[in-house]
Amino acid sequence: MNIHELNIVHQDFHPGNILSSNFKHSIQISDFRLSGEEEYTKAADVYSFGIITYKLVTGISPYLDISHDKDLAMMDYDQKFHFILQN
Numbered sequence: 001m002n003i004h005e006l007n008i009v010h011q012d013f014h015p016g017n018i019l020s021s022n023f024k025h026s027i028q029i030s031d032f033r034l035s036g037e038e039e040y041t042k043a044a045d046v047y048s049f050g051i052i053t054y055k056l057v058t059g060i061s062p063y064l065d066i067s068h069d070k071d072l073a074m075m076d077y078d079q080k081f082h083f084i085l086q087n
Contacts, residue, residue, distance in 0.1 A: 003045075011040040013048035015055070035036065 010068055020027045054062050
Protein backbone atom coordinates (compact mmCIF):
# COMPACT_ATOMS: atom_id res chain seq x y z
CA MET A 1 0.00 0.00 0.00
CA ASN A 2 1.33 3.46 -0.80
CA ILE A 3 0.92 6.73 1.05
CA HIS A 4 -1.65 8.11 -1.38
CA GLU A 5 -3.84 5.01 -1.04
CA LEU A 6 -3.83 5.82 2.67
CA ASN A 7 -4.80 9.41 1.76
CA ILE A 8 -1.54 10.80 3.18
CA VAL A 9 0.28 13.71 1.55
CA HIS A 10 3.99 13.93 2.38
CA GLN A 11 4.26 17.75 2.01
CA ASP A 12 8.09 17.85 1.91
CA PHE A 13 9.24 15.17 -0.54
CA HIS A 14 12.89 15.60 -1.61
CA PRO A 15 15.98 13.37 -2.02
CA GLY A 16 16.96 13.81 1.63
CA ASN A 17 13.75 12.06 2.67
CA ILE A 18 14.45 8.88 0.67
CA LEU A 19 16.13 6.22 2.80
CA SER A 20 17.72 2.94 1.76
CA SER A 21 20.71 0.88 2.75
CA ASN A 22 21.38 -0.30 -0.81
CA PHE A 23 18.55 0.92 -3.10
CA LYS A 24 17.89 -2.67 -4.21
CA HIS A 25 15.36 -4.21 -1.87
CA SER A 26 13.76 -1.52 0.23
CA ILE A 27 13.30 2.19 -0.14
CA GLN A 28 11.50 4.18 2.54
CA ILE A 29 10.26 7.73 2.79
CA SER A 30 10.88 9.67 6.00
CA ASP A 31 10.07 13.03 7.59
CA PHE A 32 6.34 13.25 6.91
CA ARG A 33 4.85 16.62 7.65
CA LEU A 34 1.48 15.40 8.75
CA SER A 35 0.63 18.60 10.53
CA GLY A 36 0.78 22.16 9.41
CA GLU A 37 -1.40 25.02 8.38
CA GLU A 38 -0.69 25.05 4.63
CA GLU A 39 -2.83 22.93 2.35
CA TYR A 40 -0.91 20.47 0.19
CA THR A 41 -2.36 18.05 -2.34
CA LYS A 42 -1.15 14.78 -3.78
CA ALA A 43 -0.21 16.79 -6.87
CA ALA A 44 2.58 18.44 -4.85
CA ASP A 45 4.05 15.02 -4.06
CA VAL A 46 3.76 13.95 -7.71
CA TYR A 47 5.50 17.16 -8.83
CA SER A 48 8.28 16.61 -6.27
CA PHE A 49 8.70 13.02 -7.46
CA GLY A 50 9.05 14.32 -11.03
CA ILE A 51 11.79 16.74 -9.98
CA ILE A 52 13.64 13.96 -8.14
CA THR A 53 13.31 11.67 -11.17
CA TYR A 54 14.57 14.41 -13.50
CA LYS A 55 17.65 14.91 -11.35
CA LEU A 56 18.31 11.14 -11.15
CA VAL A 57 18.00 10.67 -14.92
CA THR A 58 19.93 13.75 -16.06
CA GLY A 59 22.26 14.36 -13.13
CA ILE A 60 21.28 18.02 -13.32
CA SER A 61 19.20 19.97 -10.82
CA PRO A 62 16.26 21.62 -12.57
CA TYR A 63 16.12 25.39 -12.38
CA LEU A 64 19.87 25.52 -11.80
CA ASP A 65 20.07 28.89 -13.58
CA ILE A 66 17.32 30.47 -11.47
CA SER A 67 17.99 31.71 -7.97
CA HIS A 68 15.94 29.73 -5.47
CA ASP A 69 13.95 32.65 -4.17
CA LYS A 70 10.67 34.36 -4.92
CA ASP A 71 11.36 34.37 -8.69
CA LEU A 72 11.34 30.57 -8.81
CA ALA A 73 8.45 30.33 -6.39
CA MET A 74 6.34 32.71 -8.48
CA MET A 75 6.79 30.76 -11.74
CA ASP A 76 3.76 28.71 -12.64
CA TYR A 77 3.97 25.07 -13.76
CA ASP A 78 4.06 25.86 -17.50
CA GLN A 79 6.89 28.37 -17.09
CA LYS A 80 8.93 25.86 -15.06
CA PHE A 81 8.28 23.06 -17.57
CA HIS A 82 9.36 25.20 -20.54
CA PHE A 83 12.43 26.41 -18.64
CA ILE A 84 13.55 22.79 -18.12
CA LEU A 85 12.97 21.92 -21.79
CA GLN A 86 14.96 24.94 -23.01
CA ASN A 87 17.94 24.17 -20.83
